[in-house]
Amino acid sequence: MIYITLMFLASLQVLLGVILGYKKQARVSKQFIYFSIVLFAWTLLNTGLSYLTSGSNTATSNLGLINLINSLGFLAGTTTLVYLYQLVRVFPVEHKKTKASGAIISAGIVLAVISALPFIAGKYELGQQGITYNYGALTPLIFAYYLLVVLASIRTVLASHKSLDERVKLQATTILISLLVTSVLAITIIIILPPLLNNDSFIFLGYFTPYIFTGTLFYSIFKQRFLNFQALVARSAAYFLAISLILTIYIGLVVLITDSLTSQPIHVGITIAFAALGILFALIFPGFIRLFNRLTNKIFYRDYYNPQIVLDNLSELLARSVDVDEIESRAASIIKHSLKPTSARLVLKARPQDVEDYKELINSLSLIHKEILVRDQLSGKHQELISKLDEKDVSVSIRLHNKKAIMGFLLLGGKESGNPYSLEDLSILGIISDELAVGLQNALHFEEISRFNLTLQEKVDEATKKLRHANTKLKEMDATKDEFISMASHQLRTPLTTIKGYLSMILEGDVGKVKAEEKEMIQQAFDSAENMVDLIADLLNISRMQSGKFVIENKPTQLVDMVTAEVHRMSETASNKKITLSFEKPASFPILLLEENNMRQVRMNFLDNALYYTPAGGSVSVTLAAGSDSVSYTVTDNGMGVPKAVQHHLFSKFYRADNARKMRPDGTGLGLFMAKKVIVAQGGAIIFKSVEGKGSTFGFSFPRAKLEVKK
DSSP states (O other), X not given: OHHHHXXXXXXXXXXXXXXXXXXXXXHHHHHHHHHHHHHHHHXXXXXXXXXXXXXXXXXXXXXXXXHHHHHHHHHHHHHHHHHHHHHHHHSSSOOOOOHHXXXXXXXXXXXXXXTTSHHHHOEEEEXXXXXXXXXXXXXXXXXXXXXXXXXXXXXXXXXXXXXXXHHHHHHHHHHHXXXXXXXXXXXXXXXXXXXXXXXXXXXXXXXXXXHHHHHHHHHXXXXXXXXXXXXXXXXXXXXXXXXXXXXXHHHHHHHHHHHHHTTOSOOHHHHHHHHHHHHHHHHHHHHXXXXXXXXXXXXXXXXXXXXXXXXXXXXXXXXXXXOHHHHHHHHHHHHHHHHOBSOEEEEEXXXXXXXXXXXXXXXXXXXXXXXXXXXXXXXXGGHHXXXXXXXXXXXXXXXXXXXXXXXXXXXXXXXXXXXXXXXXXXXXXXXXXXXXXXXXXXXXXXXHHHHHHHHHHHHHHHHHHHHHHHHHHHHHHHHHHHHHHHHHHHHHHHHHHHHHHHHXXXXXXXXXXXXXXXXXXXXXXXXXXXXXXXXXXXXXXXXXXXXXXXXXXXXXXXXXXXXXXXXXXXXXHHHHTTOEEXXXXXXOOOOEEEOHHHHHHHHHHHHHHHHHXXXXXXXXXXXXXXXXXXXXXXXXXXXXXXXXXXXXXXXXXXXXXXXXXXXXXXXXXXXXXXXXXXXXXXXXXXXXXXXXXXXXXXXXXXEHHHHBXXX
């Protein structure tokens, strides 16, 4: 009867372990089922060993089998100690792995492997007084490791007892008491009493001591909600009903078939029928399981949900959406559909519309450093917070935070079924809070960027509107300026022409002989008037260009003759400045359709600038070249050149480089601007290159086919 009771306890341990361990992702469940299996093996081996070595079986005992079972018992016992320590390390609180815990587990694995050897497991021998057991030389190692595991487990449970969670404290207290009671009884019955009383006939009672510990575990499971009791009942009932129904039907069919076939001389039909029925029931068994699972879930476990589906739905939502409102509403809906709380609300600190009705509660929750806060686990010292939670119908608060600060809270009401939240529920909520925090942080950043983009677009639109208005004003002012310049130029041109004409008559002696001193002064006045006329002409041309009235009148031009005459005219100026002016007249050059007056002004501008900005002793060369595709005119000097940093401004209106302005203060900055406009207007291109301190090349080129006059 004692052996039957022991085996019943071991079998019940394994059955409950398997049922409780069906959630493979839970470390506690896995360690519990491992511990249950090795404890069952240890109990089975020791029960068999006690039976084989009892007095009634001495004569027929097989020493080889007895010693084999004894060795396997030591192996199973040591392994049980290892899994006991691992179980304590994950329940009721999971502890981080340390060097000390790793060393204890590693030592247990090594000891388990060698414990089956005779020098540890000992040996049974047959003598005159029957079978006797002799301890191995190193058997005390097992006792020493047992004490080490017990002490380490007690230390781990004491660490768990420091938790702020009242339920964890209660569970830790229960486990601590059971460890102490189990250890004291096991050491007393198995180690102390046999040598003290010189009698080991009662040692089998020590095999019951582990079930004191497992009994307290089951108490914690059912009474203190270590694992989900509803899941246990539902799953156990489903299996029991399914197996009972199938066995009843199967036995009934077997009896009927057997009775109907017993008169047959050949029993092959029975065999075939049994095989067919076995296959049939194997095929329909999963269907029965699903049927009874649904029935028992409805009766025992209305809160059932698949955590993986919940996490998958949440991940899919966070992957496709960056809208905070959608994430809040859809996430709350997913949680309500699965965990079935009476209410689910996300409250984010960054959104005033969320915090408005929960401000006081959020401030109080922020002061408590707890990731998941359960209202029923709060003690009396938190009465004010409990009142605020009750006022808002909040049973569980889950903190959402990033690396820097608290983002907000997920607030859940009580379960619709009236059941409290299980440890599995709280574990899933912890995972959900981490995923939600990341997803909501990304969505809030996107929302912030969107708001910034809208604000920025409004500011850009406003600035663009102001710029357009300012640009319109500038265009109006520019038009007024051009109109004024055009009018002023016309008004100034007439008196200047008159002044220039009278000065020319005086210089030529039409009004009498002019002294040398007087002639020099009148010549300077004439040159200034001529410069003023040229400036006014430039201003008028610019005004015409910008008003669209600048007209290009091309006509056949002997460019080579004109350039020859211009070089000859400027030779005296070059000679006076001690500058070498050279021009190699090409043997043949095509006649081109060009605007004669403006083109002469362009060429003279290039040549005059080259002579002016080239120091004494320098050289200026003029080149006319005609290729098969284009014709070009260039003036090259070795003067002061143009700084590279300002070269891109050189052809702008009124612009002059600093070195040119210092050397010639009276320049207007219109010559090069006008030259580019005239050249481009006729389909040509400006030629320009310069190195500061080494000289410059100015010129133009035209496509030959477009402007050449065919003879």
